[in-house]
Amino acid sequence: MSDADSNKTEPGQPSLRTTRRSFIKGVIVSGVAVSAVGYVVYERTARRPAAGAVERLITLNVNGRDRRVDVAPHETLAYTIRNKLGLTGTKVSCDRAECGACTVMLDGVTSYSCSTLTQSVRNRKIVTIEGIAGPTGGLHKVQQAMIDELGPQCGFCTSGQVVSAVALLNRNPKPTQDEARRGMSGNLCKCGAYDHYLKAVMRASQEA
Amino acid sequence: MDHKLIGKDFVVTDIEAKVTGRAKYVEDFRADGMVFCKSLTSPIPHAKIRSIDTSAALKMKGVLGILTADDVPQFPPPAQGIFAKDETFYVGEPILAVAAESEEIAVAAIEAIKIDFQELPHVVDPLESLFPGGPNARSGGNVAAGQIKLQTVKWDGADFATAGETKLPLGRPAEEWSYGDIDAGFKKAKVIVEENFVTATYSHNCMEARSAFAYWQGGKCFLYGSNQSHTAAIANISRYIGIKPDQLVFLAEFCGGGFGSKIPGYPNMAIAALMSKKINRPVMHRISRHEEYGIGSARPGFQGYVKMGFAANGKMVAADLYVVQESGPMATAGDFRAAGGALTLLYQPDAVRFRTVPVLTNTVPVGAQRGPGENQFVSVIEPMIDQAARQLNMDRIDIRIINAPDSDGKIGQDRGPLTSAFQKDALAKLKILGNWEERKKRSGQKNGTKVTGIGIGQGFHSAGSNGFDGLVRITTDGKLHIHTGVGNLGTHSHYSTARVAADLLNVNWENAIVERGDTRRGLPFNSPQAGSLTASTQSRTMYAAAMDMKDKLTDIAAQMLGGKPEDYVLGDEKVVSKSGGKSITYQQAAQKAVQLGGKYSGKEVPDELNPITKSAVAMIVGTGLIAAAKDKLPRVGTTPGLTCNLAEVEIDTETGVVEIKECFSVVDVGTVLFPLGLGHQIASGQILGIGMAHLERHIYDPKLGIPAAMGFHQSKVPTYLDIPPNIQWQAVEKPDPHHPLGIKGVGEPALGSGASCITSAIADALGGHLFNRTPVSADMILNHLSGRPPAHKPLQVNTV
């Protein structure tokens, strides 16, 4: 958690605590909308919408919880979840719907969050990699299989691979290997870990 | 020796963080007061920068500062600098950076900056630059690399006229060497294969772009970077920033792909660091996919000529190789030399002549990519070996066995020795694993519109080094801390090599703590995590540290319990007297070490240690029993990692699509350290080899020099749909005698054999037709099958 309130900015000094603890995910307490650090395009804070404009302060259902968040009209879901909800497990690699590093589920269906407008998913159930593990915090069988089969190499694509694999097994619990690789084919892995990821998907499909 | 950990599978310690999304990469970090910077990059491939006007940008609200070439260390041309100064050499080259409260403001400020460029002629094809009067990629010349200083090389018009369009002109090389008598060799050859070839340049395309995050504190620069090596990169990164190595705190716990492009750090890292210093705020410098294309490196392409002579028994008696390398605009890749090395090693020819010229081009900077040089070489040469076998009516594996090195093999111009080579055994094993005698009967068999091809490929890269420092520590709670500075590329070798220390010291893996990822944890000077080096090099480094620890443990036991150190052996986390009865625990030994001080507690360290190791020990001095030792174990010769692969493919003659049905691989990597991890390297090498063989390439607009394959989709990285269903492998498992545990590496050669088995299989399916080009794309296959000429000129590069 942030201990940002203990940060004192000396004139001319960076606003920065002297320990590693200051490097935290931008974790935001549920129910409180906070405008996080300003990446491209989204730095403006919430204001009262003009007539006909989009409401910026919206509720998103993320990993089973309602989160109030300030969202610009042109803001992508990947941006919102990484930078405003502090869920940095979702990665951005191509930022243009080519690689799947940013894969999340919307009502159970995989979607490239880098190319989805946050405003368009207000009434959807959003599941990110952080919401994949069981409610008690135990690993999902896909995650366990990815460990057992040594799925990842560098790990940068892994969040997306896990989310896609879970969605695949939800809709097709016993895929053939060919069905599995077709189901996973929206997720690139430049390390070439496909063979081990596929083995993991097949192993997970055999678990109860 | 019976090992508890070495050679056994295990759950890699940091893998759970990856599958749960908890692993943190550069862009996942935040700091209070953090601001952003964006680079302004060159929109044109070659130009003089006449003036830069930043006045309007600096006046914008929220703009915090601008960093230009005048603010950063300079490196003599043609080295890759941080920013272009006076002259820009490629589209995407950083020219300056703007820091602002938000990226949006930084982007708007960049729009407000005016640069007066004077366009200069550009070149994306090396042969155009070598043509008389052809453009130079830099004002200072068109040829450079490593020891080859920047110079201008133009070939004679006659060289081009003689060669025509189909052959490589053989003009003056920048470097040449030979051994043996090639003319005599060719004279006595029964069969000669003579071909011209092209391998395409293609991006590294790391999934994690090279973003960086930095701030300063107490005179030190804290840098979060995406890097495959850790302590091996410190000196170079410090140089980019212009600080002393001990002023850098380098944090790199995870790295989202490097493939050779993130070995000793890279210039871009300095931007966040120097901007942070300039504006006194933590700075996040995110790199977009487009920016990554420009600064993210690429495997350099070759235009080449080769002539190989074979005796009746298949032995290569002479070889003549000429490699023109597309070097990008900076002298950043030495792949061309490695091609010559691969020729001498893989086929052990009696006589060789090697000529080369690395030519600068206004394309993105190139650099080492998994198997730099060797893999371009095998991807086009291996199908030619099949051609020789066909002409000699020989078995295609047998011709490779005849030429393959054994441990008496030699490498390079100087015919240097090898530490071990069992490629003949590997090829023999591949016959059995791949059911060769049965399978090869399917060569060229038709099934409807499909035709089958069976290919063999080989790979080689030197795969072991030595001379680094090991550091292990037993703390007063009895835990073994294994300090590793190799980095985390994703090959899992940071943990598999750490287990060597635990194994040799009889420590349960649960009681071992791997210290890594942050220089403040006390990380010694270790091998770069690159070049198939880590498994071999870091395991012997760990061996050296463990032996030093063992000596100290028995020494302390003798001091505490009487007798001599030789009277004691290591038991289960205990030091036990050989006669039985007496023992001390590791915990007791560590507590004693703290009392004893001196060499036991890290107060005194051997002078021969690298300064980085010495400062690492200084961070942990007095916290337990410390063993820090340089690996001085003997190693004489090149340590070759060797692989061979077999692929069965089916080509659809109506669409040109190549379907890869089955792949097999046998590897000569000495003792197997971590079977699951080794299998992963082999499989991923095969998969990335598929990308190299028939998918990935750079494309530039020939008139404008603008890149047109900047995304994953356009550059065609392999997907799940391109891979075979099941990749099987075996290891020869003959230990390397120049390594205390017999371990050699595998990363690079696995891709080379993975690529070359595919190019060979495609040629085989088409009756031995040689495309002499990577990637072999579907349209090339279709044009060939329908008797049409290819859509490109034989030696054309970068624009097809």
Ligand code: FES
């Ligand atoms: S980052 Fe969204 S698909 Fe690549």
Ligand code: FES
């Ligand atoms: S594991 Fe590195 S990109 Fe997939």
